Amino acid sequence: MxxxxxxxxxxxxxxxxxxxxxxxxxxxxxxxxxxxxxxxxxxxxxxxxxxxxxxxxxxxxxxxxxxxxxxxxxxxxxxxxxxxxxxxxxxxxxxxxxxxxxxxxxxxxxxxxxxxxxxxxxxxxxxxxxxxxxxxxxxxxxxxxxxxxxxxxxxxxxxxxxxxxxxxxxxxxxxxxxxxxxxxxxxxxxxxxxxxxxxxxxxxxxxxxxxxxxxxxxxxxxxxxxxxxxxxxxxxxxxxxxxxxxxxxxxxxxxxxxxxxxxxxxxxxxxxxxxxxxxxxxxxxxxxxxxxxxxxxxxxxxxxxxxxxxxxxxxxxxxxxxxxxxxxxxxxxxxxxxxxxxxxxxxxxxxxxxxxxxxxxxxxxxxxxxxxxxxxxxxxxxxxxxxxxxxxxxxxxxxxxxxxxxxxxxxxxxxxxxxxxxxxxxxxxxxxxxxALEEEVERSLIENQRLETASKILVSGYEDLELSTQILIGAALKEKIEVEVLDQKDQLIRLKKGNQVEYVKEATKTSKDSYISAHLLENKEVTKQLLREKGLSVPDGKSYTHIDEALNDYPLYEKKKVVVKPKSTNFGIGISFVPARDQTTFAHAVKGAFQCDRSIVVETFCPGEEFRFLVISGEVIGVAKRVPAHVIGDGKQTIKALVHEKNSDPSYYRDPKTYLHLGQAEKKVLKEQRLSPASIPKKGRKVFLRHNSNVSTGGDAVDVTVHPSYYKIALQATEALGAKICGVDMILPHPKKASTYAIIELNYNPVLFIHAYPYRGTPRDVAGPLLKLLF
CATH class of the missing domain: 3.30.590.20 (Creatine Kinase; Chain A, domain 2)
Known part of the structure; x- marks a missing residue:
């Protein structure tokens, strides 16, 4: 010793x-x-x-x-x-x-x-x-x-x-x-x-x-x-x-x-x-x-x-x-x-x-x-x-x-x-x-609710895959369809039912959509052209392959609000909204869009609310109203605290990729409202952090029903591109009655989880119709 x-x-x-x-x-x-x-x-x-x-x-x-x-x-x-x-x-x-x-x-x-x-x-x-x-x-x-x-x-x-x-x-x-x-x-x-x-x-x-x-x-x-x-x-x-x-x-x-x-x-x-x-x-x-x-x-x-x-x-x-x-x-x-x-x-x-x-x-x-x-x-x-x-x-x-x-x-x-x-x-x-013990009781209840909410969505054993893929896998397992993950990083899976085998990438990329349909959907300018030929309403705009060309065309857009976005990217990446008579913001938007793609699109801003129509095999499965990232003031907490609270909401599962942030883009939008992350908004005030409504940048998806005429338009748009699985983004000034509209985008590989697990509203069965299409 x-x-x-x-x-x-x-x-x-x-x-x-x-x-x-x-x-x-x-x-x-x-x-x-x-x-x-x-x-x-x-x-x-x-x-x-x-x-x-x-x-x-x-x-x-x-x-x-x-x-x-x-x-x-x-x-x-x-x-x-x-x-x-x-x-x-x-x-x-x-x-x-x-x-x-x-x-x-x-x-x-x-x-x-x-x-x-x-x-x-x-x-x-x-x-x-x-x-x-x-x-x-x-x-x-x-x-x-x-x-x-x-x-x-x-x-x-x-x-x-x-x-x-x-x-x-x-x-x-x-x-x-x-x-x-x-x-x-x-x-x-x-x-x-x-x-x-x-x-x-x-x-x-x-x-x-x-x-x-x-x-x-x-x-x-x-x-x-x-x-x-x-x-x-x-x-x-x-x-x-x-x-x-x-x-x-x-x-x-x-x-x-x-x-x-x-x-x-x-x-x-x-x-x-x-x-x-x-x-x-x-x-x-x-x-x-x-x-x-x-x-x-x-x-x-x-x-x-x-x-x-x-x-x-x-x-x-x-x-x-x-x-x-x-x-x-x-x-x-x-x-x-x-x-x-x-x-x-x-x-x-x-x-x-x-x-x-x-x-x-x-x-x-x-x-x-x-x-x-x-x-x-x-x-x-x-x-x-x-x-x-x-x-x-x-x-x-x-x-x-x-x-x-x-x-x-x-x-x-x-x-x-x-x-x-x-x-x-x-x-x-x-x-x-x-x-401290009372606070721990409350914290434990919230954390337990968060785990239970996540478990409704996440499929045990497949948690590392993105949410839409998990939704499809969960439904497939219930239907006794064999599931094999071929490449986790690439979100590539193989489904097998009897002698039939289907390969699926990122939940909605399947053999049912042709290779050319995918390319047509990814090209925003071609998509608009084909929709216009079918008599469907799309925003006016123009595509550019050089920064100088776009900047020189500013006089065409000076008197109206426009949207500047990359030609082929999704998830709201590189999209900017430019107010009228703001050449500096226009220049920044053009440069930002070109950093995300080799060509960009500038188009007229269409007033109204944005809706995502999920179309699978000729049927509208769900409509989600997309609300830009925002918080609602309570008169006590700062915007920074409200962002944390919303990201931590135990009753709603947010993937870290869809969290609200307070980065440069969000601070710019706050500044436009004469606010900062340290501001304490009044009770009930809705404070927007983004102009674009993409869920990937913290936006909320609210399941809704709209006037039947818009369902028909969404199906016509999808048919025009020959797509079986498609996300149709539409601006509707008056969603409850037949009125004007503008199709701003068609999406190849639309996400499923915003319809299956909306922030508010009725969850929709998105995997069932997809499996029916596949098998």
Whole structure:
């Protein structure tokens, strides 16, 4: 043991972060399992950072954030439990690890999002593998990590040749191996789930009658190196298990559904980034902290764990770090599990011998561990724990068993639950903490709604594809049409139904439209010419291939408002609106359009509102009124804040590509209105950020119905170009009656999502007609 390092660096012994997780059952005032759902007043359990549920809907789980001191973590847990008690009217928190009488157990409900459904299916799998009653056992998880300065100094002190992160991984794994060897001591000293039928039991929760999997014990995942750990865990996650094949609902029938199912008294962890699994996080960045799971709830303490217990855990982990930790064979790991089971079931038995690696007195081995811990320069009162080894009747399990035998399990549990509730509520909750927790409730509900909204649109497993393609894929899968992504970047998929195969690019580029139709639709000037020949109304205009030519023609447009746009691009790219008698803006618009294409179009601006008609196979599937990017003032927030709020609207899914922005173009439009991003518009004022109405620049698509005459015009326009799938953009001054109109553009490869999921209005089935056309 590097006592010299510890003596020289005492301050580093406090260079850590810690966190506490506590589980509990919500029970009625009679001590029976609550049948109420998780209260909405506590937020959404899937997205709340501190208040969640574990296996059951009635099984609360509290999580503290990473804290720099133990008192900070303990105080946070105390406050979040106080807050929770004020929200669960008439209910109590069960103080024992082992559950109350269980009648109707409801698997935790996480909502309709992909993430929520996956969490629920995972729990169905646990139910099928281990039984739901086992999953309702509660406990404490203690998360702990040494800070970077601690590791850097120890790395230099030991003159290790390993890279720093590899050194950290090795040390954390050494702690885990020693914990597996000697962590049974924690079960003896602090175990608090005895069983009247087993007079010497310390912790049924930590025995093979509690959180235990014979399958996993047979495998004994290695902690000898990070490479071995990852390889073993990956194997269990990917290897089918015959015994699990017939479970009706689960993520898969593998030995483990995922890494979270790995039941170990202590686990290496890393914080996953967005889109990562916990295992991927460890593989990419190494071990960041340890999760100690072998802790029963202390029924005599309101928080379920005492400060003294936390300090002892810290001391014990330091002991495990500085004690030699040779590799463990898998057979040795299985043998050590037998030690743990023996202590959990018979730990208080007089002269108990542990069998691994050789028969050894529990009392003598325990005293040896405590003596080794004394060398760590911490002020943990070890004398109390030493007395427990001498007198088993002083252990929490013995004290609790005596109470249960005298008064009954249910009565003791109910009495303690009421006592803890009173004590917790007597301690005031600061207004600052109360406000922060209320804000977190609101944030979690909004985030959960956002996930559910996204899940209505995004197709699980295909989220990286653009939205219109996902809409088509989702409908195809429902119709039992085979889907294969040939090129994700190119949005190219293959659909197969029976012997028929169709290739689709970007959702609406299909074999049903000819190659020449595509080119005609992409050329705005030719499109206008062909529409004009069919007697359809289009704006007057002219195309240009040279900047000077366009600039010299300014006198033709000086007295009217015009639109300047690239000849072939879509999605509103390079489009500018130029007011009359503004040569400077005209020049900027021309130059901007030429940056997007080799030729441009200048045409007369047509007054009215813009509508997109989606035509598929001779039928108008939907009409969307397109409103330029805008926000509506509330008299309180700045335009910048309103933009953020609209982009974050949980009831409407915005792809990042369709977000509202406050770039140069938007600031220019604001300036025209004598506004800036910092302006606070009056309540109800509509502030436009763009002139063009493209959804790709933040515009809204509102599903509407218009006068029947315009449907006929849209079909005539599409037929004139020979297109099967087309987006017809029309300006209508009077959409509800037959009147003037102007077709400003026909779009090859029109987006589907603005009709399938409009900002407001009726969602339209766009994929059904498209699949009907294809097959």
């Amino acid at each position: 590097s006592i010299e390092f510890l003596k020289k660096n005492k301050s580093l012994l406090k260079a850590f972060q810690c966190g506490i997780e506590r589980e509990t059952l919500r029970v009625t005032s009679q001590g029976t399992l609550s049948q109420k759902p998780h209260p909405k007043s506590l937020g959404a359990p899937l997205t709340h950072r501190y208040i969640s549920t574990d296996f059951g809907e009635q099984q609360l789980e509290w999580n503290t954030p990473p804290c720099k001191t133990f008192p900070a973590a303990i105080r946070f847990l105390e406050e979040v439990m106080h807050f929770s008690l004020t929200k669960v009217k008439g209910e109590l928190f069960w103080p024992f690890s082992m559950p109350c009488t269980l009648d109707d157990i409801t698997i935790a409900n996480y909502g309709t999002s992909h993430e929520g459904q996956e969490a629920m299916i995972y729990r169905e799998g646990l139910k099928g593998r281990y039984g739901e009653r086992l999953q309702m056992i509660s406990g404490i998880h203690f998360n702990f990590s040494f800070n970077r300065p601690f590791w850097e100094k120890l790395h230099r002190f030991e003159k290790s040749r390993l890279p720093l992160q590899a050194f950290i991984d090795e040390k954390y794994l050494g702690i885990i191996r020693n914990f597996l060897r000697e962590g049974w001591l924690l079960t003896y000293l602090f175990g608090a789930s005895p069983d009247p039928k087993m007079p010497y039991a310390t912790s049924m929760r930590m025995s093979d009658a509690g959180y235990y999997s014979r399958v996993q014990n047979q495998l004994a995942i290695s902690f000898n190196s990070l490479k071995e750990y990852l390889a073993d865990l990956k194997k269990t996650i990917s290897t089918p298990k015959k015994e699990y094949r017939d479970i009706p609902l689960q993520l898969n029938d593998h030995i483990l559904q995922n890494e979270h199912e790995h039941y170990s008294r202590i686990r290496p962890k890393a914080v996953p980034h967005k889109g990562e699994t916990s295992l991927e996080a460890i593989e990419k960045r190494g071990i960041e902290y340890l999760e100690v799971r072998a802790i029963d709830l202390d029924p005599y303490h309101a928080l379920g764990v005492s400060p003294e217990h936390i300090h002892f855990l810290h001391h014990f982990l330091l002991y495990c770090l500085f004690k030699s930790s040779p590799p463990l064979t898998k057979e040795m790991q299985r043998c050590l599990t037998c030690n743990q089971n023996l202590v959990a079931k018979e730990g208080r038995k007089k002269d108990l011998l542990l069998q691994c690696p050789r028969p050894t007195s529990l009392k003598k081995w325990g005293q040896r561990i405590l003596k080794g811990m004394e060398a760590i320069p911490l002020n943990t009162p070890l004398e109390i724990e030493r007395k427990k080894l001498e007198k088993p009747e002083l252990t929490p399990s013995a004290i609790l068993l005596k109470d249960i035998e005298k008064h009954g399990y249910q009565k003791v549990g109910l009495k303690l639950a009421k006592h803890h509730k009173k004590n917790l509520l007597e301690k005031p909750l600061s207004s600052k903490r109360l406000s």
